[in-house]
Amino acid sequence: MSASLHTLKNGVRVVCDPMPGLETLALSVVAGRGAAHEDLPRSGWSHLLEHMVFKGAGTRSSRDIVEVIESQGGQINAATGYERTSFQIRALKGGLDLGMEVIADLLLRPTLDEADLAREKQVVLQEIAEAADAPDDYVFDLIQKAAWGQHPVARPILGSVESVNAATNAALSDWRGALYSPDRLVISATGAVSEAELLAAAERAFGAVPVRAGAPEPTAAPFVGGHEGEVRKLEQSHLVFMLPACGAREQDYFALRIFAECLGGGMSSRLFQEAREKRGLAYNIDAYSDTYADYGALGIYAGCAAGNAVETAKVCAEQLVALARHIEPAELARAKAQLKAHMFMAREAALSRAEQAAGQVLLFDRLYPPAELAAEVEAVTPADVVRLGERLLGGGRCATAILGAKSALKAGPAFEKALFAAA
Structure with a gap:
């Protein structure tokens, strides 16, 4: 059975790739933007936003988000890269609707509470400090800077102390709209899934997202050396x-x-x-x-x-x-x-x-x-x-x-x- 690709009316693309014999499924909702799309004042905001949406989204609290997935045998995670941001769920067969609903809440309806932001900034600042203390990680930050000069990929995905501290909920909300806009959003599901089930779930969760232009694409990075x-x-x-x-x-x-x-x-x-x-x-x-x-x-x-x-x-x-x-x-x-x-x-x-x-x-x-x-x-x-x-x-x-x-x-x-x- 081969994979299929579909496009919703608002530009969100959907990949269905059944794997016969599996009793589990994987759902990945990927935004084709990340740290490379940030200007210097917003350095690290894509990663900070990825943290913040897990503090509360839709009607669920931070604890509810994890518990509702884990109570059904699932696992939830996310990752920020230079050119994409990914939200991932592994679940038992039958867990697609819940997984799609939770990820849609994270991307489209995060709470973005002020007190949560203040606490999460401290978490990210600890993450920045931890990376600096790990020499086999930190040396790769140094090589990015040496190779790419002033381009966004020369900066750490985590951002800097100054740029993280400068983030506000209002600014992060605007950045969320630009980062997760439907023109660069891909829903990809594999394992125990069917095309009809996936398309229906994708339409319910993401079909009504307004069409809008996202963050502009960065220029190709010149290798400085x-x-x-x-x-x-x-x-x-x-x-x-x-x-x-x-x-x-x-x-x-x-x-x-x-x-x-x-x-x-x-x-x-x-x-x-x-x-x-x-x-x-x-x-x-x-x-x-x-x-x-x-x-x-x-x-x-x-x-x-x-x-x-x-x-x-x-x-x-x-x-x-x-x-x-x-x-x-x-x-x-x-x-x-x-x-x-x-x-x-x-x-x-x-x-x-x-x-x-x-x-x-x-x-x-x-x-x-x-x-x-x-x-x-x-x-x-x-x-x-x-x-x-x-x-x-x-x-x-x-x-x-x-x-x-x-x-x-x-x-x-x-x-x-x-x-x-x-x-």
């Missing part, structure tokens, strides 16, 4: 290196995914084998693709002793340049198999499948059948990977972020020098 570093007394230094790449809508997207997989995607990857297995430089080392709709980057993370930071940086640069010049047929085949496995395994989990479908609709206004995705992966050639490598190195720019001992800060310039000298 540069070095960010902070000295801390840590047992391990944390290194992140980043190069400009492509967005999820671009032709090179799957070549980028394969490049990252070969470079540092698993235990057979070049970085793991060279930096950890052969040289013992780092315990944690991996590469990843960081993609948004229309721009993106290739990233490398390593955690190592401060005395190994410079050598680790050089190894990362050397392995990246070597892969950009040539990929072995066996490692290309292995990377394709791993990438397809990641995608297909995610489809076996109902919530991941619902989120994946919503993401496809927001990016492409269509659904991608698994066979088509597999074909896209298989179509990547060695020449495509080399072309992607040329793109990574061709701009002559990189971003680095180092957190740890003072001596480790030399790893950023060492990576840049080794990268472009070798290229």
Whole structure:
């Protein structure tokens, strides 16, 4: 049974993807806006709003919202990202109507009480402090700043102390209307659901939402590049290196995914084998693709002793340049198999499948059948990977972020020098 895509009269899109044999369902209502749509004064407001709607919505209190879902065996959660905000429910078969009703209340009818806002600001400020205290989280805030300059994605999703404290209920209410407007809203359900049941529930809950323009789309982020570093007394230094790449809508997207997989995607990857297995430089080392709709980057993370930071940086640069010049047929085949496995395994989990479908609709206004995705992966050639490598190195720019001992800060310039000298 294949997934289907429908559009309500007000522009809300609905994905129905039954999974025969399941006794549970996953419902995900995704707004295609997030922290990347915020200006500086509203930095962190999408995340703060996500917190606030759970403090009371419709006729339910904060406790009622959770209890009414959990009393029926369900689970409720939400997440804020740069380009989307997602509200998720897992439930037993038959729990669709209740789940849809509760999420609709959260998005459309939050209470937004003044006393709740004052308390929730303190919760978010603690979250900001906690992130700053976690070096393997905070170093990624540093790399975003180094890579993207003044663009909203350069700022933490949590916002700053100043911007969070500046939020008012009236301003958050206005932001809610812009963030959750129907033009970028996708309802995605998988598992024990039927098309007729889902469409009826979606129409009741979201069909009457007034058509309105939401927050304007942000411009594509220019990759600025540069070095960010902070000295801390840590047992391990944390290194992140980043190069400009492509967005999820671009032709090179799957070549980028394969490049990252070969470079540092698993235990057979070049970085793991060279930096950890052969040289013992780092315990944690991996590469990843960081993609948004229309721009993106290739990233490398390593955690190592401060005395190994410079050598680790050089190894990362050397392995990246070597892969950009040539990929072995066996490692290309292995990377394709791993990438397809990641995608297909995610489809076996109902919530991941619902989120994946919503993401496809927001990016492409269509659904991608698994066979088509597999074909896209298989179509990547060695020449495509080399072309992607040329793109990574061709701009002559990189971003680095180092957190740890003072001596480790030399790893950023060492990576840049080794990268472009070798290229």
